[in-house]
Amino acid sequence: MNKIITFTVNGKKRELNVDVRSSLLDVLREIVGMTGAKEGCGVGECGACSVLVDDLLVDSCIYMAVWADGKSIRTVEGECRDGKLSSVQKSYVEKGAVQCGFCTPGFVMASTAFKERFKDKTFTRDDIRREHAGNICRCTGYESIIEAVEQSMEED
Ligand code: FES
Ligand code: FES
Numbered sequence: 593m594n595k596i597i598t599f600t601v602n603g604k605k606r607e608l609n610v611d612v613r614s615s616l617l618d619v620l621r622e623i624v625g626m627t628g629a630k631e632g633c634g635v636g637e638c639g640a641c642s643v644l645v646d647d648l649l650v651d652s653c654i655y656m657a658v659w660a661d662g663k664s665i666r667t668v669e670g671e672c673r674d675g676k677l678s679s680v681q682k683s684y685v686e687k688g689a690v691q692c693g694f695c696t697p698g699f700v701m702a703s704t705a706f707k708e709r710f711k712d713k714t715f716t717r718d719d720i721r722r723e724h725a726g727n728i729c730r731c732t733g734y735e736s737i738i739e740a741v742e743q744s745m746e747e748d
Contacts, residue, residue: 597661601626602670610657617641617652619660620667628668628697632728639727642698643667649705651726668697671704679747680704680740687740691731702727703741710745717742 598607601624610619620626620643629652632640636654643652644666645659671678677685680703690696706723720741721734729737 595658595661597658599660599663599665601665602667603664608657612656612658614657615653616643616645616650616655616657616660616665619657620652620665626667626669629701630694630697632694637728638695639698639702639724640695642701642727644701644705647705647708649702649726666701666704668700671700678704678744680707680744683740683744683747684737687736687743689732689736689740695727695729695732699724699727699729699737703737703744706741707744715745 593612594609595612596607596609598605600606601620606624608619608623610623617629617631620629629643630640631653632638634653636651639651641651641653642649645655646663671681680700684690684696684700702724706720710719717738720738
C-alpha cells in the first residue's frame with residue numbers, strides 16, 4: 593500500500609508517493625536522491641543512517657517514511673551551505689576525524705544535534721560521549737571525533 597506524504601528535506605518541500613513499509617532512509621536514498629545517510633546495520637545499532645527530524649536525531653533505517661509526513665528532515669548534505677562546510681563538518685576535517693567516511697554523515701548529524709542542544713550550556717567530554725553513543729566508527733577512533741566536537745562548539 594502506498595501513501596502520499598509531504599515533508600521538507602534540507603529546506604526543500606517534497607511530495608512523494610511512498611510504500612508505507614519504506615524506511616525514511618530508503619526514501620531519502622532511493623527516491624529523494626540524498627545518499628549521504630548510509631545503511632550500516634539496518635537495525636538501529638550503528639547510527640550511520642542518522643538524520644534530524646524536526647531537529648531531533650533519529651536512526652532513519654528504523655524510522656518509517658510515513659512518520660516523517662509534515663516534518664522537516666535534515667541530512668548531512670544540507671549542512672554544507674553555499675559550498676561552505678558547517679563548523680561541525682569543518683572541525684571533522686581539521687581534526688582528522690574521518691577515515692573511510694562511512695560513519696561520518698551520521699556522526700556529523702549527531703554532532704550537529706549535540707551542538708544545537710548544548711549551545712550556551714556547559715558540557716563535559718562524557719556528555720559528548722553519551723550523545724554520540726548511538727554512533728559507531730570502525731576505523732577513526734573516537735578521540736579525534738570528540739576533539740572535533742569540542743572545536744566545533746567554539747565556532748559559530
Ligand atoms: S543503519 Fe541505521 S542504525 Fe545502523
Ligand atoms: S571513518 Fe570509517 S567507520 Fe568511521
